[in-house]
Amino acid sequence: MRTLIAALCAALVLIIGTSPAQASPRMYQCLIDEAVRSPVPGAILQVDGPGGRFTDASGKFQRGGRDLRVSDGFRTASSTKTMTAAVVLKLVEQGKLGLDDLILKYLDPKLIARLPYGSEITVRQLLTHTSGVFDYVKDASWYDYVLAHPQKTWSPTELVTWAIEHGTPYGKPGEVYRYSDSGYVLAALVAQDAAGMPLHRLYRELLLEPLGMKHTYLEYWERPLGPMAHPYLGDLDTHGFNPTFDTFGGGGLVSTAGDLTTFIRGLFEGKVFKDPRTLKTMLTITPQSEKAGTPYGMGIETETVAGETIYGHGGFFGSFNYYSPKHRVSVTGTITQSVAVAFGPWKKLVHSTFTHAFGKPVTCPAT
Numbered sequence: 208m209r210t211l212i213a214a215l216c217a218a219l220v221l222i223i224g225t226s227p228a229q230a231s232p233r234m235y236q237c238l239i240d241e242a243v244r245s246p247v248p249g250a251i252l253q254v255d256g257p258g259g260r261f262t263d264a265s266g267k268f269q270r271g272g273r274d275l276r277v278s279d280g281f282r283t284a285s286s287t288k289t290m291t292a293a294v295v296l297k298l299v300e301q302g303k304l305g306l307d308d309l310i311l312k313y314l315d316p317k318l319i320a321r322l323p324y325g326s327e328i329t330v331r332q333l334l335t336h337t338s339g340v341f342d343y344v345k346d347a348s349w350y351d352y353v354l355a356h357p358q359k360t361w362s363p364t365e366l367v368t369w370a371i372e373h374g375t376p377y378g379k380p381g382e383v384y385r386y387s388d389s390g391y392v393l394a395a396l397v398a399q400d401a402a403g404m405p406l407h408r409l410y411r412e413l414l415l416e417p418l419g420m421k422h423t424y425l426e427y428w429e430r431p432l433g434p435m436a437h438p439y440l441g442d443l444d445t446h447g448f449n450p451t452f453d454t455f456g457g458g459g460l461v462s463t464a465g466d467l468t469t470f471i472r473g474l475f476e477g478k479v480f481k482d483p484r485t486l487k488t489m490l491t492i493t494p495q496s497e498k499a500g501t502p503y504g505m506g507i508e509t510e511t512v513a514g515e516t517i518y519g520h521g522g523f524f525g526s527f528n529y530y531s532p533k534h535r536v537s538v539t540g541t542i543t544q545s546v547a548v549a550f551g552p553w554k555k556l557v558h559s560t561f562t563h564a565f566g567k568p569v570t571c572p573a574t
Contacts, residue, residue: 230254234563235261237571242542242556247525248439249275249543250556253464254564255472256536262464266543269437269444277464280422280435281541282450284458284522286467288391290414291456292334292506293474295398296485297413304401306331306488310393313400318364323376332380333394334505335493341374342387348373353452354443360427361451363392384495384503388457391506395456406455418473423462426450435461438524440545445524458522467528467539471519475530490518513562521546527557536564 235254242250242265249266264275298304304313310328311319319325324339332338343349349369353359370389377385395406402409407425415423424432427450437446453459462470473479480486489505496503503509510517510529517538519529525542538560546553563569 230256230258230261230564230566232261234569234571235560236263236265238556238559238563238569239263239265241571242552244552246439246441247542247544247549247552249436250525251275251277251279251281251436251464251540252556252560253277253468253539254536254560255468256534256564258564268434269446270439272437275436275543278422278433280431280433280461280463281526281543282426282435282438282458282522282524283460283462283467283526283528284453284524285388286462286520286522286526286528287456287458287460288506289474289520289528290410290460290470290506291391291395291398292489293479294409294413295330295334295394296480296489296505298398298401300481300485304330304397306334310397313397314393315364318367321371322367323371324380328380328393330394330397331505333390333397335496336384336386336390336503337382337493337495338380338387338390338393339376339378339382339385340387340389340393341370341376342385342389343367343370343373344388346370346373353448357445357448359452360449363396363455366392366452366455382495384493384499384501386501386503388453391457392455398456410460414470414479418469418478420462420466420469423460423466423470425454425459426461427454427459431461433463436541436543438543438545439548441548453523462526464540467526468537471528471530471537471539475518475532512558513565513567515561515565517561521553521557523547525549525553527553529557529561531561531565534565536561538564 239250239252248270251264253262262277264277266275268275307329311326328338407428437444492502517529517531521527528539530537559569
């Protein structure tokens with residue numbers, strides 16, 4: 208009878224929810240295990256907050272291989288954008304560039320001449336996805352080309368050139384919000400020129416070293432700092448791809464759940480910017496993105512989960528890096544499958560984890 212009562216009590220905890228301070232490790236484990244179902248080979252989850260820390264991995268490092276470990280690195284893909292925006296904003300704090308500077312001040316005049324409205328685009332518009340620059344990733348022929356030429360080394364200029372030659376502007380600068388990796392490639396080029404330093408060194412000197420992110424690096428541009436979990440696109444293992452198709456501003460960092468936690472908590476806890484107003488600027492939702500129904504600041508999304516506001520970013524290869532200022536809870540990690548294939552499991556893991564951390568009801572079929 209006591210065993211039955213204990214089992215019923217445990218089930219009730221999992222179903223009706225808990226307070227943030229009483230968040231159940233068993234529930235977090237259930238959620239991560241539930242995420243690892245076909246087509247997701249593995250998942251890593253870290254939750255930090257006033258109630259303590261949960262961190263674990265489930266599934267495989269690669270299909271048919273060893274178990275995935277919490278210390279394994281993974282491609283952050285577009286979660287990199289938050290760090291790129293932070294680098295640019297730190298350069299603004301240092302007086303090395305201005306958000307309303309025209310990008311023609313920093314970029315090759317020949318590139319500006321070819322870029323539609325190139326002479327009118329500002330740094331701010333690149334970071335807020337309001338520049339109107341066509342996103343090369345949205346061109347199906349680019350996607351097909353990458354899959355057909357996985358060992359091609361892409362230069363940042365080639366990526367922007369593809370956007371120029373294969374698409375048309377979404378509008379004049381400042382008119383509309385349209386998510387654009389091309390814009391973040393341009394932002395990274397601007398940062399390099401303004402600082403007189405290559406992008407990987409900017410990440411390292413302005414963010415990684417000051418915050419103590421010892422397991423994060425810019426893939427291809429720096430040596431690996433540990434094993435990287437195999438990132439899948441459906442059945443395709445992209446681990447061996449030349450990563451330069453997405454390693455310049457809009458993506459490219461390889462990190463761990465622990466390092467992402469260090470960054471996102473550092474960002475919101477005053478360890479990244481000298482002036483608190485800089486973070487406020489970063490988080491300010493643009494009218495254009497609000498109108499589009501995709502609230503976005505500078506390299507950072509705003510979402511509502513279980514009635515609460517969270518900030519952060521996700522990535523194409525399954526990464527997630529989010530924070531709730533109200534509850535001081537961070538949720539970081541990855542699924543090792545592209546969100547183009549497994550968006551549902553990715554979103555459920557992130558949202559259910561926050562919901563439970565907020566002390567609100569969550570169910571998990573795997574229990």
